[in-house]
Amino acid sequence: MLELWVDDVKQWASKGSAGCLQISIEALFVSICQKKHYLYRQNDRNKRRQKIAQEKKRLLEDIHKYNQQRDGDPIDINTVVEKLSTKSAESMIWPWQGPNRDGVDILTKKGLFDQEMLLSRLTEEKQILVKEMMQHCQYLKDSVSKVQTLMAPVSLITQTGSYPNGITEEGYNGLMCLLRRNLHDLRL
Known part of the structure; x- marks a missing residue:
């Protein structure tokens, strides 16, 4: 109908x-x-x-x-x-x-037509939103991977105790702390 x-x-x-x-x-x-x-x-x-x-x-x-x-x-x-x-x-x-x-009457029909158009727009918007959220989740996963890649050499330097470029142990510990915080935020 x-x-x-x-x-x-x-x-x-x-x-x-x-x-x-x-x-x-x-x-x-x-x-x-x-x-x-x-x-x-x-x-x-x-x-x-x-x-x-x-x-x-x-x-x-x-x-x-x-x-x-x-x-x-x-x-x-x-x-x-x-x-x-x-x-x-x-x-x-x-x-x-x-x-x-x-x-x-035509007003009722037009109202129903408008509702159907709103529903189709909502479905379209939902598809766009899901696609954007998937892209954002992929971006976050890639960022986690990059931070983990940065953490590996810093962790190795901290474990071996050989600090290049004149940075102190506290500097590397601070850098490691910032990287962990960024990793934690990205995972949340």
Whole structure:
């Protein structure tokens, strides 16, 4: 059932050029409804209100253009404005839409489509995150190996007691202490 609704939304979004105004009207109406719904959850309320006002103006202009065409049923602008001003989740039924086959409006279908897209993005992000974490773990393993490689000659010098380059026993012990700490941090 969900797949059918997703297909309906995809069909709705990919109508031919003949229904450009219809697509624009439906998209603007849905966009305005969604933006109004999320308006009070956001911090940038002023910008969002301005965007809603711009889209509402474009919607009314598109409806006016649509109503001037001879071949379509006119849209009642007052009904559209009334639907936009209410907080109900009820969708507009446009004159070009046939009777709803499954009884589910386009807003519900679009919401489900958005949820499916979010899920696919989440799956994609998870794959990327796993790959990055594997790379990071490999980097840490390589770093452990490098620190262990550095510790071997320092440990040998400390055991034999022959300190080259004028470094004292305390210097080599301090270096060994730092290398052990780095190794411990990398293993954690």
